[in-house]
Amino acid sequence: MMADTLDRYVEKLGHPVPVRKMVVETGEAAFVGDTHGALDVSSYALAVSRNSALVCFVGDLVDRGKNQLYNLLFVVESAIISRRVVIVRGNHESTLTNDYYGFSEELKDLGVFDQLYPHVVRLYGRLPYALLLNNCILAVHGGIASDPSTLHAWDSLPMDDPEPSDSSAFQILWNDPREYVDGFLPGTRGEGTYLFGPDAFNEFAQKNGIKLLIRAHEVKKSGYEYMFQGKLISIFSSRYHKGKAAILRIGLGPDNRQEIMVVPDEEGSIEWPADPV
Amino acid sequence: MTWFCTKCGSQNEDSESACVVCGSGKISEMESQQGVIVQDPGTQQPAPEPSPVQQAPQAPVSRPAEVPPEESFLEFQFVQSPMDSLMGKKVKVNFSVFPSVSVGRSPENVMQIPDASVSRMHAKIMLDGGSYYLEDVGSSNGTFIYDGSKFVEVKEKTKIQEKSLVKFGEGTIVKVTSVKAV
Numbered sequence: 001m002m003a004d005t006l007d008r009y010v011e012k013l014g015h016p017v018p019v020r021k022m023v024v025e026t027g028e029a030a031f032v033g034d035t036h037g038a039l040d041v042s043s044y045a046l047a048v049s050r051n052s053a054l055v056c057f058v059g060d061l062v063d064r065g066k067n068q069l070y071n072l073l074f075v076v077e078s079a080i081i082s083r084r085v086v087i088v089r090g091n092h093e094s095t096l097t098n099d100y101y102g103f104s105e106e107l108k109d110l111g112v113f114d115q116l117y118p119h120v121v122r123l124y125g126r127l128p129y130a131l132l133l134n135n136c137i138l139a140v141h142g143g144i145a146s147d148p149s150t151l152h153a154w155d156s157l158p159m160d161d162p163e164p165s166d167s168s169a170f171q172i173l174w175n176d177p178r179e180y181v182d183g184f185l186p187g188t189r190g191e192g193t194y195l196f197g198p199d200a201f202n203e204f205a206q207k208n209g210i211k212l213l214i215r216a217h218e219v220k221k222s223g224y225e226y227m228f229q230g231k232l233i234s235i236f237s238s239r240y241h242k243g244k245a246a247i248l249r250i251g252l253g254p255d256n257r258q259e260i261m262v263v264p265d266e267e268g269s270i271e272w273p274a275d276p277v
Numbered sequence: 278m279t280w281f282c283t284k285c286g287s288q289n290e291d292s293e294s295a296c297v298v299c300g301s302g303k304i305s306e307m308e309s310q311q312g313v314i315v316q317d318p319g320t321q322q323p324a325p326e327p328s329p330v331q332q333a334p335q336a337p338v339s340r341p342a343e344v345p346p347e348e349s350f351l352e353f354q355f356v357q358s359p360m361d362s363l364m365g366k367k368v369k370v371n372f373s374v375f376p377s378v379s380v381g382r383s384p385e386n387v388m389q390i391p392d393a394s395v396s397r398m399h400a401k402i403m404l405d406g407g408s409y410y411l412e413d414v415g416s417s418n419g420t421f422i423y424d425g426s427k428f429v430e431v432k433e434k435t436k437i438q439e440k441s442l443v444k445f446g447e448g449t450i451v452k453v454t455s456v457k458a459v
Contacts, residue, residue, distance in 0.1 A: 178356055180354055180355075186427055188444070
């Protein structure tokens with residue numbers, strides 16, 4: 001039953017693409033960062049995005065939090081129901097992390113690990129590494145890779161890679177931006193991860209026509225942080241690390257107006273039908 | 278024969294008259310046996326100021342307002358730290374008073390680094406003959422210098438200069454942003 005949900009999404013995704021491209025010229029798009037099993041945040045994000053033309057979950061649906069499997073299934077079912085819901089792969093959609101950060105354990109506690117995990121891993125391998133919206137807004141979980149430096153080359157990244165073991169794909173899921181780093185510097189998250197500075201970012205953005213990079217991956221106390229003169233935003237959507245959970249909304253008109261919504265802590269905070277717009 | 282500092286516990290060579298880690302004066306054996314803490318007036322130095330990390334950026338470590346510009350210093354910038362609030366912060370460490378400063382997690386260090394992967398006594402930085410050197414003092418997770426493509430573990434006294442990138446333990450990277458040796 002649960003495997004069926006995952007399989008249907010794999011089928012719906014069809015031939016896997018490393019960079020999913022979408023053009024949506026009006027309305028607004030919502031971006032959700034790491035939820036880590038925060039089913040409440042995912043529900044909230046979708047409920048308040050009823051009028052959004054696009055809702056993108058920027059990875060890390062599992063590991064760490066309370067309802068990892070249910071969070072994954074909920075978002076996947078939502079993505080099956082609506083083409084407007086997109087899932088980008090995070091570093092925790094990986095066989096590298098699930099044994100250490102709780103997802104494998106949760107599946108074992110539920111008695112479904114052996115039966116379900118192969119389907120989960122197959123789905124991981126089909127999730128795109130990036131969403132390119134309107135040719136100028138890029139959403140990735142971690143950041144840019146030291147190589148290759150063109151989005152065009154990202155189109156050739158290998159899929160069905162459960163870790164991923166490809167070093168460029170790995171970097172896209174794991175890298176972090178830093179204001180005071182020159183170029184790329186080996187990061188502190190482990191072998192193969194890098195920190196990238198404003199010069200590396202600006203070069204990439206210019207080369208690929210990127211106006212805004214949306215990424216997640218790092219806990220932010222207020223749920224979000226702008227860097228690189230506002231051209232990069234980190235969004236984090238789980239309270240697991242005691243920070244705030246936030247959601248980013250971007251107008252898709254010419255001005256790309258941005259709005260941060262902090263997920264309220266109290267229950268019953270939105271009326272149904274949810275429409276705070 | 279080596280001696281142990283009564284203030285920070287560091288081991289020092291007999292030839293040192295003050296602790297190379299915290300700068301406290303050496304106490305003679307007789308006095309320490311009697312449990313009387315009397316610092317040798319000849320080498321007594323002011324206790325190190327609180328961690329430079331907690332001071333305003335740019336502030337010299339030992340004497341915030343008084344360091345004349347001709348004094349020797351190293352200025353670091355935190356480019357990576359487990360503490361968000363430290364990221365981008367600059368710390369100036371004065372080497373004119375003590376030519377050797379300690380780096381580590383515990384508060385008695387001149388340069389205190391809040392990072393669980395950094396050892397209590399982690400490394401020391403020395404000014405010697407107009408150049409600065411970095412040495413690991415037996416840390417658990419190592420001290421590293423960036424060689425342009427990867428961080429290489431510091432096994433022995435290694436020269437550092439402006440633009441050097443140093444990693445302490447697993448989670449802290451500092452960049453040497455400014456250097457003066459007089």
